[in-house]
Amino acid sequence: AQSVTQPDIHITVSEGASLELRCNYSYGATPYLFWYVQSPGQGLQLLLKYFSGDTLVQGIKGFEAEFKRSQSSFNLRKPSVHWSDAAEYFCAVGLSGSARQLTFGSGTQLTVLP
């Protein structure tokens, strides 16, 4: 069965510092990969997605992620974190590329220090 692991439950960084959130997956084939962000009191918002092609994908809000097939990873990065980035981040995988039956990780809570 497919699974998604986000090893870091909680990460704290200072504003302006770089950020990397880890995501590893277990799947029978190369899945479609997503990162979502959930701010307090809000629904999930899609940051970026990987379907095929260039393994480095750019998303909204200055985020990027790199798909590494050999490591079954899809880590999210941002070179300089802003206070407004404080939120919970979810990695998700799916076979079809749609939101149908996505498998989500348990999330990483990001705290940004001033």
Place this chain on the structure above:
Amino acid sequence: GAGVSQSPSNKVTEKGKDVELRCDPISGHTALYWYRQRLGQGLEFLIYFQGNSAPDKSGLPSDRFSAERTGESVSTLTIQRTQQEDSAVYLCASSLTGGRTEAFFGQGTRLTVV
């Protein structure tokens, strides 16, 4: 509407009672999804509606859970004889089609069963 709207935002119910959760998708979106998010866990897929096709109910955890959708509009998720383990945030999402189009999530309904 401007986004996916869910009501109520919070619901406290007694064990054994039935509850109905409502989702208003974005106008024109043919696909609608329900997910459950338990505390400290990722989202679990519950059910998927696509146009007039039979819904994909493969994620419903028990026969106490059911959902309906009227055409391509409002959906209700019903939980009968609620149990404490049903306590979670229930998230609804919609997308333009059931394919690789982006899913937009509502803010969720926080259900607490006491």
